[in-house]
Amino acid sequence: MIIFSERVNGMYRDVRKAINEKDERIVQDLVREQVAGGADVMDINLGPTKGDPVENFVWLAQTVHAATDRPLSLDSAKPHVLVAAMPRVRAALPDTKLIINSSTAAPEAMGQLIPVAAEQGAGIIGLTMDQEGVPGNVEKRVECGATFLMTAMESGITPEDIYLDPIILPVNVAQKQPANVMEAIRQLAIVSDPPPHFILGLSNVSQQCLMRNLLNRTYLVMSIAAGLDAAIMDAADKELVEAAISAEVLLDKQLYSDDYLKAWRMQKGLH
């Protein structure tokens, strides 16, 4: 399970304020908490912050990196921001693994972002949607996912560096989509061997819901059984992380031992 921390995101008020005021301490405290909880990758998203987004990305990447040497995932819905920010962050942090989050399968987005990932040796997340928006069915998700996968591989990116994100929508507005997303993962998992990674922005499933943690945890477990091996999630949610590790033990992807949670933490060098 590759845990992408969702927490350094300007959508959260504390992070937004920290970015606007260039307050390193707030960001770095969060980073340490996420890494201690088991985060493998720090996703960084500016959200609705002030100032130049490229400068903000460089500052945020350097600030996060000062607290951890984990890979960084640059998260923005604006391809031109990612295209401009990637070489700047690369220059500032020459040895840090970077991941682009995200491209869609629309030709324009792929044409801008896949070459950057290939050039920089970065990972890239591909949303299974195109210029027409988020598919309501399984078939279109699979089609977009396969298109993105093939296009990225043709540019020399290996499956190891490709993350397909089948886009989970809130269960309270689209109750058929959680099952569709899992079915899309199952179908896309057999398109390529080795398969790419599968990732979700987990907390979207419970947007505006009352039982957020319970829904996140339940959906994460089900999705891991369907083939999910990465998630953008709150690594400080202990019950969520423990559910994910338990799912992997039950699927024989982590060795069972009586204290398998402790074993998992030791493997990762956590206390």
Place this chain on the structure above:
Amino acid sequence: MIIFSERVNGMYRDVRKAINEKDERIVQDLVREQVAGGADVMDINLGPTKGDPVENFVWLAQTVHAATDRPLSLDSAKPHVLVAAMPRVRAALPDTKLIINSSTAAPEAMGQLIPVAAEQGAGIIGLTMDQEGVPGNVEKRVECGATFLMTAMESGITPEDIYLDPIILPVNVAQKQPANVMEAIRQLAIVSDPPPHFILGLSNVSQQCLMRNLLNRTYLVMSIAAGLDAAIMDAADKELVEAAISAEVLLDKQLYSDDYLKAWRMQKGLH
């Protein structure tokens, strides 16, 4: 989700003592707790109790029935005990739905138990194993499950009354089996339309494990996504029940509402 209460089982010391001493109060307190937690069916198992098993079954069935009118599942690994007990329990409780737990797919067991179920209008649980024991792979489980399903249907039992149990083994001794069991459910779900029910003796997955509740909960959620719609489980484990309901909401099998747990309880007439 059809919740079979696992708790009235002579393997538990308190229940064993209650059966041996014919102490109705202990059993009925447990029954009320299980029903309040959401049990739909009361599984009753004598375990290693003293005295005549048929008389004990009649006493236990009547004792449980005095506290709830939920269906009763007579649980024994000995076909001859079930064959003898079923008509006696039926005579004592003429209006209570009964379920036989369980037959295997071995010709001898099916030959004894399926006719009893057909005759009594009872449900029947079929383990996906035969005289050779519990299969180590998916294929044999599917073969045994299909054999049991066909044999039961040929005797006039409808899929609605047939429960296939693909036999979950403890994850600490057979770590590949939890995934095999789920794959067997997925494959058996398409053998008949409408499909039978799928059930597991859930707590077996965590026998002798340290993190029992977490493993039970995680495996239940994953199995529901694979097609499980019934489980023999502890209905008083609130987190377990809430995880199951959440899984069904995420699979669009329970209508979403903000307080879907409360809605589920109200639907069942619970407070």
